Amino acid sequence: MSKDASTTYDVVAIGNAIVDVLSKTNDDFLGFNSINKGTMTLIEADQAETLYAKMGPGMEMSGGSAANTIAAIASFGGKTGYIGKIANDQLGSVFRHDIRAMGVTFDTPPLDSGAPTARCLILITPDAQRTMCTYLGACVWISPTDLDEEMIRNAKVTYLEGYLFDRTRAKQAFKKAGEIARAAGRKTALTLSDPFCVERHRDEFRDLVKNNVNILFANEAEILSLYRAKNFDEAVYQVRQECEIGVLTRSAQGSVIVTKDEMIEIKAAPVHRVVDTTGAGDLYAAGFLYGYTNDMPLEKCGELGALAAAEIISHIGARPQTNLSELIRTHAIAAKA
Amino acid sequence: MSKDASTTYDVVAIGNAIVDVLSKTNDDFLGFNSINKGTMTLIEADQAETLYAKMGPGMEMSGGSAANTIAAIASFGGKTGYIGKIANDQLGSVFRHDIRAMGVTFDTPPLDSGAPTARCLILITPDAQRTMCTYLGACVWISPTDLDEEMIRNAKVTYLEGYLFDRTRAKQAFKKAGEIARAAGRKTALTLSDPFCVERHRDEFRDLVKNNVNILFANEAEILSLYRAKNFDEAVYQVRQECEIGVLTRSAQGSVIVTKDEMIEIKAAPVHRVVDTTGAGDLYAAGFLYGYTNDMPLEKCGELGALAAAEIISHIGARPQTNLSELIRTHAIAAKA
Numbered sequence: 001m002s003k004d005a006s007t008t009y010d011v012v013a014i015g016n017a018i019v020d021v022l023s024k025t026n027d028d029f030l031g032f033n034s035i036n037k038g039t040m041t042l043i044e045a046d047q048a049e050t051l052y053a054k055m056g057p058g059m060e061m062s063g064g065s066a067a068n069t070i071a072a073i074a075s076f077g078g079k080t081g082y083i084g085k086i087a088n089d090q091l092g093s094v095f096r097h098d099i100r101a102m103g104v105t106f107d108t109p110p111l112d113s114g115a116p117t118a119r120c121l122i123l124i125t126p127d128a129q130r131t132m133c134t135y136l137g138a139c140v141w142i143s144p145t146d147l148d149e150e151m152i153r154n155a156k157v158t159y160l161e162g163y164l165f166d167r168t169r170a171k172q173a174f175k176k177a178g179e180i181a182r183a184a185g186r187k188t189a190l191t192l193s194d195p196f197c198v199e200r201h202r203d204e205f206r207d208l209v210k211n212n213v214n215i216l217f218a219n220e221a222e223i224l225s226l227y228r229a230k231n232f233d234e235a236v237y238q239v240r241q242e243c244e245i246g247v248l249t250r251s252a253q254g255s256v257i258v259t260k261d262e263m264i265e266i267k268a269a270p271v272h273r274v275v276d277t278t279g280a281g282d283l284y285a286a287g288f289l290y291g292y293t294n295d296m297p298l299e300k301c302g303e304l305g306a307l308a309a310a311e312i313i314s315h316i317g318a319r320p321q322t323n324l325s326e327l328i329r330t331h332a333i334a335a336k337a
Numbered sequence: 338m339s340k341d342a343s344t345t346y347d348v349v350a351i352g353n354a355i356v357d358v359l360s361k362t363n364d365d366f367l368g369f370n371s372i373n374k375g376t377m378t379l380i381e382a383d384q385a386e387t388l389y390a391k392m393g394p395g396m397e398m399s400g401g402s403a404a405n406t407i408a409a410i411a412s413f414g415g416k417t418g419y420i421g422k423i424a425n426d427q428l429g430s431v432f433r434h435d436i437r438a439m440g441v442t443f444d445t446p447p448l449d450s451g452a453p454t455a456r457c458l459i460l461i462t463p464d465a466q467r468t469m470c471t472y473l474g475a476c477v478w479i480s481p482t483d484l485d486e487e488m489i490r491n492a493k494v495t496y497l498e499g500y501l502f503d504r505t506r507a508k509q510a511f512k513k514a515g516e517i518a519r520a521a522g523r524k525t526a527l528t529l530s531d532p533f534c535v536e537r538h539r540d541e542f543r544d545l546v547k548n549n550v551n552i553l554f555a556n557e558a559e560i561l562s563l564y565r566a567k568n569f570d571e572a573v574y575q576v577r578q579e580c581e582i583g584v585l586t587r588s589a590q591g592s593v594i595v596t597k598d599e600m601i602e603i604k605a606a607p608v609h610r611v612v613d614t615t616g617a618g619d620l621y622a623a624g625f626l627y628g629y630t631n632d633m634p635l636e637k638c639g640e641l642g643a644l645a646a647a648e649i650i651s652h653i654g655a656r657p658q659t660n661l662s663e664l665i666r667t668h669a670i671a672a673k674a
Contacts, residue, residue, distance in 0.1 A: 024658070057408070057435035057656060060397035071394070090427040090453070098394040116427070319394060321361070 008154040009105075010078040010293035014147070014177050015066025015161035016139040016170070017084030017108075018118040019091045021058040022130075022278065022316055025123045029054075030131055035123065040132040040194045042166060043121075048135035051121055060091070061317045062098035063120055065193060066161035068279045068318040072286030072308055074102040075324040078293060081105040081151045083177070087138035091117040098319065108146050111138040122278055128313065130278040136167065143169045144176040152177055153184040156293045157215070159285070162193030165201045178212050189215035191285055192222040199225060206242075215245045215292070217285045223248055236263070245298070247305070249284050251277075255306065257288075257298050266302035269310035279318025283308040287324075307331055345491040346442075347415040347630035351484070351514050352403025352498035353476040353507070354421030354445075355455040356428045358395040359467075359615065359653055362460045366391075367468055372460065377469040377531045379503060380458075385472035388458055397428070398654045399435035400457055402530060403498035405616045405655040409623030409645055411439040412661040415630060418442040418488045420514070424475035428454040435656065445483050448475040459615055465650065467615040473504065480506045481513040489514055490521040493630045494552070496622070499530030502538045515549050526552035528622055529559040536562060543579075552582045552629070554622045560585055573600070582635070584642070586621050588614075592643065594625075594635050603639035606647035616655025620645040624661075644668055 030037050033051065043051065062071075067082055074080045082099055086092035088110045095117060099106045118137040122130050142164075152158050158181035164170040181188050190205075190213045192198050198205060205226060209216055216239065220232055223246075229235035232250075239246035240258050249255045257264040287308035291301030308324060315321050367374050370388065380388065389395075399408075404419055411417045419436055423429035425447040432454060436443045452474040460468045479501075489495050495518035501507040518525050527542075527550045529535050535542060542563060546553055553576065557569055560583075566572035569587075576583035576595055583595045594601045624645035628638030645661055652658050 052434060055434075055438065057399065057438045058431070059654065060431060062394065094395070094397060097389060097392075101392065101394045317396065 008079065009081050009151065009156065011070060011073050011157045011159055011289050012081040012083065012151050012155035013066035013070040013159040013161070014083045014164065014174060016064050016118055016136060016163050017067060017086045017095055018064040018120045018134065018139065019095055020061050020063030020120045020122050020278070020318060021052070022061060022122045022124060022276070023055045023058040025056060025125060027125055030123060030125070035131055035133065037125070037131050038129050039196055040134055040163070041196075043133045043135050045135055045137070048119065048121065048133070051133055055121060055123070059316065060094065061319060062095045063318050065163060065191065065282050066159055067099060068282035069159060069286045069289070070104055071099055071102040072283050072320050072324060073290050074104050075320045076286065076290040076304070076308075076328070077325040078290045081148070081155065083108050083147060083151070085111055085138050085142035085146060087111045087115060087117040089116050091119065092138070105151070107148065108142070111141050114138070115140065124276050124278070124316070128274040128277050130276060140167045140170065142173050144173045147173055147177055147180070149180050152180045153186070155181070155186060157187045157189050157289055159189045159191070159289065162191055162197050162201070162205065165204065166197065182212065187214040188212060189217065189289065191217040191281065192226060195221040195225045198222050202226060210242045213243060215247060216243045217247045217249075217281070217288075219249045219251070219281055247285070247288055247302070249281055251280075255284065255302055257302050259298070262298065264299050264302060266299065266306055269306040271310045271314050274313050276316045277313050278316075279312045280309045282318060283312040283320070304328070345416065346418050346488065346493065348407060348410050348494045348496050348626050349418040349420065349488050349492035350403035350407040350496040350498070351420045351501065351511060353401050353455055353473060353500050354404060354423045354432050355401035355457045355471065355476065356432055357398050357400030357457045357459050357615070357655060358389070359398060359459045359461060359613070360392045360395040362393060362462060364462055367460060367462070372468055372470065374462070374468050375466050376533055377471055377500070380470045380472050382472055382474070385456065385458065385470070388470055392458060392460070396653065397431065398656060399432045400655050402500060402528065402619050403496055404436060405619035406496060406623045406626070407441055408436055408439040409620050409657050409661060410627050411441050412657045413623065413627040413641070413645075413665070414662040415627045418485070418492065420445050420484060420488070422448055422475050422479035422483060424448045424452060424454040426453050428456065429475070442488070444485065445479070448478050451475070452477065461613050461615070461653070465611040465614050467613060477504045477507065479510050481510045484510055484514055484517070486517050489517045490523070492518070492523060494524045494526050494626055496526045496528070496626065499528055499534050499538070499542065502541065503534065519549065524551040525549060526554065526626065528554040528618065529563060532558040532562045535559050539563060547579045550580060552584065553580045554584045554586070554618070554625075556586045556588070556618055584622070584625055584639070586618055588617075592621065592639055594639050596635070599635065601636050601639060603636065603643055606643040608647045608651050611650050613653045614650050615653075616649045617646045619655060620649040620657070641665070
């Protein structure tokens with residue numbers, strides 16, 4: 001992973017370009033509207049309108065799982081690029097501004113007509129859990145021709161979001177990006193995104209993980225679903241057989257990084273008060289990938305992941321409010337590990 | 338102020354309907370861009386584009402001074418209406434959704450073509466001060482015909498935002514609203530909005546305050562500017578001569594409520610940590626007006642103002658994140674005063 005002249009990017013991410021609408025609610029609201037707490041549900045335009053009309057006042061912030069990860073890697077000081085489809089509208093401008101303002105290269109041409117920029121209605125319950133309803137809008141129109149092949153070839157790691165599998169064209173773009181990266185001798189990373197997303201695409205994900213993914217990110221529910229495993233240990237065993245590096249997060253119980261030869265347990269970083277868990281997994285992946293692309297040992301990568309996740313759950317929204325490179329400096333333990 | 342059958346609204350507010358774009362920055366950024374810290378500057382569309390491109394990532398939230406006030410009165414449990422001009426675009430939908438979700442009646446027809454919904458670029462420095470650059474967009478197109486006269490006639494108080502004076506048509510709407518309210522035997526309230534706004538319209542504001550305003554809201558800089566007073570005491574003397582009720586806020590030093598016969602000092606409510614002062618004056622006005630329209634003594638009105646201001650400066654954004662009616666209940670001192 002050492003730097004050479006041809007390497008321009010540490011990480012390039014491909015994902016659904018989404019603006020989040022964050023709103024506080026309670027469990028009753030989820031119940032009345034039959035929304036599955038803690039998960040991500042895809043909704044259509046009319047459902048989004050209906051749900052939005054019922055929701056309380058919101059706060060709009062750029063989101064999107066892989067986009068959150070890439071923005072955070074940039075905040076750590078990594079060199080990053082992003083590929084995703086916005087529309088030529090106000091929310092699209094917000095998304096583009098915010099990701100570029102973090103220092104991320106983002107030049108995917110916007111959709112000029114048709115569907116608006118995607119939005120994710122995020123309902124935050126008093127227990128700080130986030131429940132997401134996503135209207136994909138313009139995201140659906142990403143296609144293999146939107147890929148900046150040169151950017152992917154020049155990235156140490158190409159990071160792919162499992163959510164892209166939910167639409168055919170996006171899945172094609174996803175697969176092509178992986179092929180370009182591998183042909184260039186680069187690494188690919190995948191996040192499984194959501195247990196229901198895994199349910200929808202289990203066989204294809206398993207095939208991908210086995211043959212085309214170097215680093216797999218998953219939380220406990222996702223990895224159990226992927227392998228239909230009875231318990232976490234069984235899932236860990238499977239990951240170690242099939243994948244170069246498995247990065248498994250377990251919320252407050254920390255995380256486990258596994259390879260064929262190693263199994264490293266990482267504690268969760270302390271948080272004064274958990275306010276909103278939106279983006280916890282995305283930020284963990286950011287810390288890990290920043291460490292990984294900067295030749296740090298796996299344990300250190302995990303600690304940076306835990307640190308970034310702790311930052312994001314201490315406030316509303318999935319983009320860091322702290323300069324993460326400064327956060328490393330103030331956390332001497334992590335920095336010296 | 339007792340309730341009767343014909344009274345539908347406690348307060349109706351008329352103001353610039355704006356979506357805020359809040360972003361953390363530092364003093365150097367303000368200096369480099371020649372922005373006057375702590376104030377509100379009007380900017381044109383191209384200036385807004387240029388500044389936005391330079392700014393860090395943002396967070397979009399509904400704003401607008403009088404709209405913040407009316408949303409907070411609704412959160413206290415007051416019956417409220419709002420009149421302001423949005424465009425028929427995504428940010429306009431955000432504004433409409435958020436204010437309606439608070440329970441505020443808002444039916445001003447949106448502008449169908451031309452300027453977009455107004456936005457206020459709010460730069461928050463590490464000292465929690467907010468500095469605002471406003472592109473008025475669709476706001477400028479509010480006109481006297483946009484007024485819901487029935488709503489104004491049925492409101493105990495019509496609350497007017499000084500910022501409206503910055504554009505001719507809006508000023509006409511402002512004046513007409515005041516006339517309708519007075520003809521119906523209702524009260525009118527005015528906030529001076531900003532010291533530079535007072536500079537721009539001093540003579541007209543003085544005339545208004547003397548002849549057509551029952552309750553005047555101002556902070557120290559604004560009231561000093563209005564009367565070109567050498568010190569606060571001199572300004573207080575002037576207010577008492579000219580206005581039925583003067584409500585003068587002084588940040589951490591609390592506030593003073595004055596009438597011809599009374600002068601009541603109110604302490605600022607304690608705040609654990611001041612995060613962002615955006616909306617402090619707007620929320621103070623909300624607490625005061627909620628108390629006033631519910632027949633509370635002036636001291637209690639001031640305490641509710643201080644309580645609401647303390648809530649808003651403890652987090653980012655100018656809309657309450659707490660149900661203010663619950664906040665009254667948890668603050669037994671204020672509730673029993």
